[in-house]
Amino acid sequence: MSYIRLNKHYIHLPYLFLGVIELGLLVAAAWAGERWHQSLTEPAAPFWGAPDSWWPSAIFAVVLSCCTLSMGVYIALVREGYSSMLLRTLVSFFLLGSAALFILNMLSAGGLMPQGVIFWGVLFATALVLVARAVFLKLVDTAELKRRVVIFGAGARAQKLLENLEPERDVIGVQVVGCIPSGSETVEVDEALLLPPPRDWVRFVKAQQISEIVVSPDERRQRDGGVFPLNELIDCKLVGVPTSEGLAFCERELGKIDISILQPSWMLFSDGFKYSKRRSIAKRLFDVGLASLFVLILWPFMILTALAVMLESGRPVLYFQERVGLNGRTFRIYKFRSMRQDAEKGGKAVWAQKNDNRVTKVGAFIRNTRLDELPQLYNVLKGDMSFVGPRPERPEFVRDLSEQIPFYDTRHKVKPGLMGWAQLKYPYGASVEDARNKLQYDLYYTKNHSFLMDMLIMIQTVEIVLLGKGVH
Known part of the structure; x- marks a missing residue:
């Protein structure tokens, strides 16, 4: 599973892991900024040692993490490349982060941390996170992090799902291996994506290293002798390969609900649309x-x-x-x-x-x-x-x-x-x-x-x- 659901909102684990690692690096940067500033203002003071209080470093880290999210740095890292990520990081840290920390410091009457510590902390933070992201891209093949997904269905619904996924394929954590036609439905997906119906579904998902099966046929009540592979899909689920419905899969991966395949019953019985x-x-x-x-x-x-x-x-x-x-x-x-x-003559x-x-x-x-x-x-x-x-x-x-x-x-x-x-x-x-x-x-x-x-x-x-x- 490459995602986690926090309070009904899906967050992809690669972004979460990188964010947690960087949060620790930002705390370390604040500590290094404090030590360095102290060494410049108090030469006799020892450089190594824990700060009197960790809460200013924690606030420093949270503020810069929020600024990182606000500028879409992680998405830019995957979709636009290192140069775009570099520019967004500089803006988020030196412009937004420094301004936010300066304002917080003023509101606390200088009780957060000295301005010199903020300056050196932002410099150290920039260096640490840029090195961490470069190492991440060097050591980790982002394509290998993606879950391999097969779609059961090759008709209009499957094609619509592929069209939804296409603009976000560099960002989402899945790779569509192919589509398996369902019964006698009219095939509308690209022939290059077609896969023959497997004789042994369990052997197929293991051989292809499938992480999830997305069920999106045009017609589930198979006509013309077609049979929905219910038992086979249950067998796959029992060996650790989950099955999801196309609409729920689109909701989870893309953060939207495809109204072209939405049924009123799904809205009524799904988890959500609750009042508190x-x-x-x-x-x-x-x-x-x-x-x-x-x-x-x-x-x-x-x-x-x-x-x-x-x-x-x-x-x-x-x-x-x-x-x-x-x-x-x-x-x-x-x-x-x-x-x-x-601007609107006649009130229209x-x-x-x-x-x-x-x-x-x-x-x-x-x-x-x-x-x-x-x-x-x-x-x-x-x-x-x-x-x-x-x-x-x-x-x-x-x-x-x-x-x-x-x-x-x-x-x-x-x-x-x-x-x-x-x-x-x-x-x-x-x-x-x-x-x-x-x-x-x-x-x-x-x-x-x-x-x-x-x-x-x-x-x-x-x-x-x-x-x-x-x-x-």
Whole structure:
């Protein structure tokens, strides 16, 4: 098994192992930074020795680990190569990490660690993790870490599963060995992936070193004399090769729910889509506390943004739209105006487009930096929105999308948010097809949302903001 499920969210073990190793290295870097700084300021002090307290080193390590996650360093290491990982590491450590540690140090009145220790600690941390990742890539063949998977089925469902896996094949921890046709289904997968039905399934999975069998035939009630290999698959399970259903496999590996093969019964009986009053109260308290903190910190930026909008294009500085929230209830969402006053003549809702000519110069800047969405902190405080959840859509779009996309209204079973899982996984949506693809991630969040997942989304959203991804 190359993944672990933490609080309903799947985390791939290679990333987890590397993260744990680096966490230890970061603690060591903080210790080395403290020792080195002390040797420069107090030459008579011994270099070796344990610090008076380990908690500053632990905070140092956690902060830099969060910054690493926020810049997508591990995914860049696998997908984009060492050079991209190097750039993201420098940004996460020297820009984000140093700034976060500096602010924490100020808030604690210098009680965290001296600025010199932070400086040397970040330098040592950068050197240690870069060496560790280079050694990891040198010694470990990432292809060998992937589980070998065979798909039972070669029709439309199997082809759809392969299409879902293709864009993420360099990141996910599986390698598809091939597809075994089921009964008389029409074969739609590439012939190069076809495998003959094995006479002895147990011998086959052992010979091919198969780690998992994914069941995704077009028709399980085999017609024309075909027989579903139930006993054979149970035998494989008994020798340690598990079987999973195609939809659950897609959910686990890709973090989305494929609505093209989704059945209402699966939603009803699967593990998920649960309500917890305790979690709801805790999330509300977290939202109110964090929104209040952000207002206290960011109010100067709000004033400057309002002045910039008014100086360029006059009033109104703010604008509001009706959006659909929890259980289909509509509410007003507030933003700093980033478009011309006549952006929607006649009041007709229009999808935002890439390089939209309705966006003003100030509007382009505040959209890229997400400053235009700061007034939505009021929506969070009011209770219409949460920090994390599916992005709310306009009622006009929701009516059309609900008619064209199955299960679309299910995304309204949780409170909408300032940031969401779909925004991390899919670019800006400006069409029905984009909304269909984003819904698959929104359903995953609706089914599996937890405090851990909310924290991961908030951390990783930093990369979206810094790099201006998904802005139209």
